[in-house]
Amino acid sequence: MDFSIRQQIYYTNKNRASIQEIAEGLVALDSLIRQTPNVLEALFPGYKIASVEIYLDEFRAGSLWEDLVVKFIFGSQENFDKAIGEARESLGLESVMSDPQVLTAIIIAMVLAGGMYQLGKRSKEKKAAIEANNNTIIQIGSGMVGLDAEEFSALIDNAIKDKNQLARDAVRIVKPAKGDPDAQIEFGDNPGLTITNAAVRAMPEYAQDPESEELVEDFDDLLLELRAIDLDHTKSGWRVRAPDLGDRRIKLQLDPAVRPDDLFNRRQIRGRVTVVFQPNKAGQRVPRLVFLREVIEEGE
Template sequence: MNKSYCLEVSHRIYYSNEEPIPIAEIASSLLALERTLQRLPRVLTQVTSVPIQGLEIYVQEIQSGSLLEDIVLKIFFKDQAELDAFLGKIREKLGEHKVARNVLIGALILSIIGYGLYLAANTAGSKQAANTINVNNNVIINIGAEQAQMEPEQLAKIIESAISDKKANAKDAIEIVKPAKRDPTASITLEDQTVLALPKEVIQTAPSSLEIDDTPTEREYKDVDLSIRATNLDSNHQGWAALIPRLNDRRVKLVLADGVDPKKVAGKFTVRADVIVHSKPQGKKKEILPYQITLLRLVTE
């Protein structure tokens, strides 16, 4: 990843708690936020049609009392042309206003978190909580869709398809809101915008925990050699297997993301691709090993 072509943006997350929050909960929520933000490039890539090479996340400032977190995102592109193309797309949709750009990205971040809470509520079997969360999610999706100049249904589909490991996203969403959940009046607001918020009703109805055995992790890799071991033209999710030499020496399940043409993969021994590697604790020693690879896109140049 060439770090010369980078767009740096700042975002603010505000927890309106009246009482101090334990350090352990702050740390856990920040780590969950970092994992959640790593899903953002896949959403931005689909919204702008400009591929993003990577993302680095930094904490600029944390203020105690009511918890205030200033986060810096460094978004990386392959070259100056793609950075300019991304900025051009943003200007085309939003004009020159920095606040509008932050509202768009803030809405996307909040939509990913909200979708995770919705998945958690469904997994926990709480229809009332899922409905409350979904109503708020629709408001946030509408804001993001208006900024991105697309239909809300289109943006919702982009977010859903970009989150390949939905269980992990659900668990991270729970950890993100946990500090606010200890205060029944607290809400979470992004970008100092009252419309970009998880209100107390959503936070309090969301599950406090989610029992998922062997919690998975995911990591995105750009332009790797993917060795194909099994194919299935009748399905993008079943019957495929692959491995990445020097990363995993045994084949694992391969899933083709939306937009990947199975015919361009089937019959090949090796393809160059951008992928997500999903891992989880396995065996008696609970060693972290890959169990699935998601093929995001083929690299053709």
């Protein structure tokens, strides 16, 4: 026996997202949703989900629109009937079945929790922007299921089994919106159930894999000396030297909002950047990639 819940996700981009970012975002969303049964089982004690399946029902380009069907499978009619009976005695499983916004609130809260987990101790300002959005989602979600906000937040946090995977998925889900400085991510038709523009901008650019021991750090004003440029490709063929980080040439990648033509014929710039470091054999931090988010013009 199973039941299905629709989820509609709308990226308000005016700038186009790459196919790779969209594909990685969909795979990450599939991965994240597969962790939601842990939350639902904690929310509705005694109710066990055998498996979950996610289908892309409709996809629209331009401003990116994804229409998903999430199917939760109980394994048997007996298990389903038992779950419904127990859930009615507690919070009401039928409300989840008839109102997809409960699952929506859980998904958004997990995305934002993953973003905060990915940031870790870095960038208190960015973490605060994501937390503010998350507080709103938690208030809405807790009201739907009759819990107070702290209980609902703790329930989600405790039910997440793989926080590293959640963090990586969260970054990749939000990534298609980061190419437009004004974009946000809307779910369904409830304006409160939104990953806000401030949270989108605050999310890390890259999903840091703890096993790689990479470190990602933001710099608000870093001098870059341009060593190689390729006006036809913004993700390859660019190299810079950052004197504050050492003498080696580093791969440079441009944010979609940065115009390559603006860098042509310039020997050096100052920019707001994200730098990916990797330790060498001596344990020293070595810059591997510079992601240029914004060029700082003189007088700023």
